[in-house]
Amino acid sequence: MTEMVFGTVPLRATDPVLPRWWRTIDKWALTAVFALFGVGMLLGLAASVPLAEKNGLEPFYYVKRQALFGGVGLVVMVALSMMSPQQVRRIGVVGFALAFLTLMALPVIGTDFGKGAVRWISLGFASFQPSEFLKPGFVIVSAWFMAAALEVAGPPGRLYSFILTALIVVTLALQPDFGQASLILFSWMVMYFVSGAPILPLVAAGGLSAAGGFLAYNMSEHVARRINGFLSAEVDPRTQIGYATNAIQEGGFFGVGVGEGSVKWSLPDAHTDFIVAVAAEEYGLVLVLGIIALYAVVVLRSLSRMMAERDPFARIAGTGLAFAFGVQALINMGVAVRLLPAKGMTLPFVSYGGSSVIASGIALGFLLALTRTRPKNEIARILGNRPAA
Template sequence: MKYGFFHPRPWHDQGPAHPAHGLRTSCPPPPRQQAVFGGMALIAMFVTSMMSPILVRRLAVLGFIAAFIAVALLPVFGTDFGKGAVRWYALGFASLQPSEFLKPGFVVVSAWMLAAAQEINGPPGRMYSFILAMCIAVMLALQPDFGQACLVLFAWGVMYFVAGAPILLLMGMAGLVLFGGTLAYQYSEHFARRIDGFLSPDVDPRTQLGYATNAIQEGGFFGVGVGEGQVKWSLPDAHTDFIIAVAAEEYGFVLVAIIITIYASIVLVSLSRLMRERDTFIRLAGAGLACSFGVQAVINMGVAVRLLPAKGMTLPFISYGGSSLIAGGIALGMLLAFTRARPQKNIADVINGYR
């Protein structure tokens, strides 16, 4: 299959992955394309990071509206590239996954609503943000893309918790998510197949998880050597959903530990900075962006080591794909804009909040 310019990852079911099929679908994409994606992501991150929080919020609202409409129109104009999940737009010269750009915009818009709700005589932002989160989660689940739907709900839950939500209410929300998962298991063959594969005590070596598990075991502590790994030639989506298995096989646990440390450092440093932030909107938006960034990495790596059921989610800034990489650059740029050192407002500004 030829990958479009922004096409991040048409991913496969967890059924047997025949080696010949793997050779056809997992051949590494041209590094030049990924270099272009990386350059665009860096530019987006740098430009966004230099903006003021107010400008970031305004642009995020516009981007969110555009991405929301694009996701809503996927059932009409989108394509599944033969994968059974309608997530992409085929633009002829390129392919685009709008849900990747929807996530950072949703976080900022929800943070704005939650912050406005804390103002005196403010709007019911908590209810508005909850309705918005549920609408997006339903749209993503219908694609189906349960991983992204869960990530959206998680980001909203983090911001709601930081905004002071009662723990009992959050527990009720978690119960609602579990209930939704139960319904998905009963009525979605796609979802049920992945859960059954995760709960099975044995790992079929012919599946994606089987190939990934074997690659990680073969890599050991120092890996088999650069370019010497075999899993990338037989594992579908080795360059996207299971890129960490390729890294573990060729570079070993050492590189994986470095990657985990980098992700953890970004999240922890960001949260540490946000703890000192007095502006409610910035604190909520930053927490949502940082935690969703870290959890996406945890989900991707957790799937590869069979700690989580397969989700079809990329590893931020490492997996191949223009949509994921550029949207990640925008999200990290927003986080940098929110955590960048700036003069703190006086108490009157804090009370008045953003208007």
């Protein structure tokens, strides 16, 4: 009856995979992701050369590695974006289990690379950060629990997801990795809200987070130093924040010119945590606004598609993935312009890092798969636009 009134949805189960994928994928979001990676490669040509020279490597050593890791991440993203929501859930659950077990094993097999926090596992030829791969799987598992709670006589999925979140947040805070812990907690709170849960537990979670931050400030010299530096009226020009702030001011609207920036020679993390400072100095506010616009395209397009999604799991998981992606970018850029305390978080698809770009590819692959146009979503959109009788 629906087809007689509104017409058939242009989706045939017998279609080849690639044409069906191309017809249903969010092309704007997909294009924005590839553009972000292109911007990251462009900035890497400038930001990573000083580090390569310092380490006695060829000038474009890190650029080549980023191209390799980025290629893997984009291939993984496209492959995962072809999956159905059911397949996304299965892959996400398995991936989460592996990442969670690896995270719990960090005190035994992990390393800190002299940075004071045991966050990485070294493979000799490369290293990876389990918490990066934990995030997309965590969103999928939490969404699965919350969606199950909406079923008749379903399990207490929201409670299970809260217990899981608390365990992960405490584990990350003990590393210490307060940036990733905050992002995990925020993602859970967003999904909890979208699942239709009462507001009181969210207020309680916010209060516990504030209490945890207060304890961390009083018990961790590392956290206290970063917060005090953030709250200080004056910025020490010899710190990373000082160099980044000066670079952004020097760049102005159009930048000092390609390759003419100096901050990349002063900042040890210019190619990772403070890549936006390099962009602002050499290319100016114009490029920074362009980067922000690309992130906004991915997040807003995904959220707009989630509004028409009728599957609870897909709606909750898609919203969580979109917010996690956007908030991570917001935190990275907020730190660079001194709107937030330093957290050591990469800019997805733009900063250098194998773990970051591959994990981002997994997360965006899940997101693109969940935001693909499906028959029931198209029918819901048509019904929603139908004029009132």
